[in-house]
Amino acid sequence: MTPTATNVKPGDALPRLEVTVSARMVIMGASSSRDWQPQHHDHAWAVNRAGTRDIFLNTPNQAGWIERYLTD
Amino acid sequence: MDAEAWVGRTHDDPPGDIVCERGYILHWLEATENANPLYWDDGVAEELTGGQVAPPSMLSAWMRPLQFVPGRAEQRMPLSLHFELKKALDLPEGIVAYNEMTLGVPVRPGDRIRTSQRIREISEPKTRRLGTGRSWIIDVTYLNKRDEVAGVETYEMFAYRRDAS
Numbered sequence: 001m002t003p004t005a006t007n008v009k010p011g012d013a014l015p016r017l018e019v020t021v022s023a024r025m026v027i028m029g030a031s032s033s034r035d036w037q038p039q040h041h042d043h044a045w046a047v048n049r050a051g052t053r054d055i056f057l058n059t060p061n062q063a064g065w066i067e068r069y070l071t072d
Numbered sequence: 073m074d075a076e077a078w079v080g081r082t083h084d085d086p087p088g089d090i091v092c093e094r095g096y097i098l099h100w101l102e103a104t105e106n107a108n109p110l111y112w113d114d115g116v117a118e119e120l121t122g123g124q125v126a127p128p129s130m131l132s133a134w135m136r137p138l139q140f141v142p143g144r145a146e147q148r149m150p151l152s153l154h155f156e157l158k159k160a161l162d163l164p165e166g167i168v169a170y171n172e173m174t175l176g177v178p179v180r181p182g183d184r185i186r187t188s189q190r191i192r193e194i195s196e197p198k199t200r201r202l203g204t205g206r207s208w209i210i211d212v213t214y215l216n217k218r219d220e221v222a223g224v225e226t227y228e229m230f231a232y233r234r235d236a237s
Contacts, residue, residue: 032096032103034136050165051202051234059168061103063129068106
């Protein structure tokens with residue numbers, strides 16, 4: 001049975017959503033949320049300046065993926 | 073710099089440069105591969121929400137300033153209170169460590185959103201893998217032109233300076 005807001009219970013296992021994150025996805029996420037902080041589109045800045053492993057999905061877009069998961 | 077003096081400080085940013093509109097919404101749906109018919113089918117939107125609405129997770133997109141506006145001498149920053157605090161504490165880097173969103177009225181095409189921001193707390197200096205700095209919690213209230221609350225986001229930011237290695 002597909003879990004919905006009306007039948008899901010605490011302790012239920014939810015289905016997995018697996019998404020392979022690409023640079024395009026990260027940058028499109030930044031663009032669509034209008035977030036031009038460089039760690040979300042500039043690899044050299046992210047690694048050399050901010051000290052992160054790579055560019056990464058910004059917070060609003062992560063929320064967008066969670067929203068999509070909830071309503072799929 | 074007395075970081076504690078920033079606790080409780082508030083700031084209201086002016087309305088965003090852009091108005092909620094379908095093109096931005098489609099770009100968001102494209103970026104998150106979101107097939108929710110609420111956003112793609114006007115009939116469904118009419119039935120469920122009385123017309124088009126923006127995905128609630130897009131809330132912050134509507135307040136981010138344009139990167140270029142003719143005649144604007146200085147680039148506006150989103151969440152200006154956060155960036156002012158970073159500057160005051162001389163912490164050049166920053167990440168979001170935690171985010172919580174409480175939703176209010178939907179944002180609809182034609183809405184222009186402004187924010188009211190408040191620093192709730194600031195930590196003592198601390199060292200994390202990325203560097204040494206402070207974290208702070210900032211509450212961001214999003215309001216439409218009717219001063220209705222479209223949502224409240226709580227961010228925990230960690231602003232830091234990379235440690236010399």
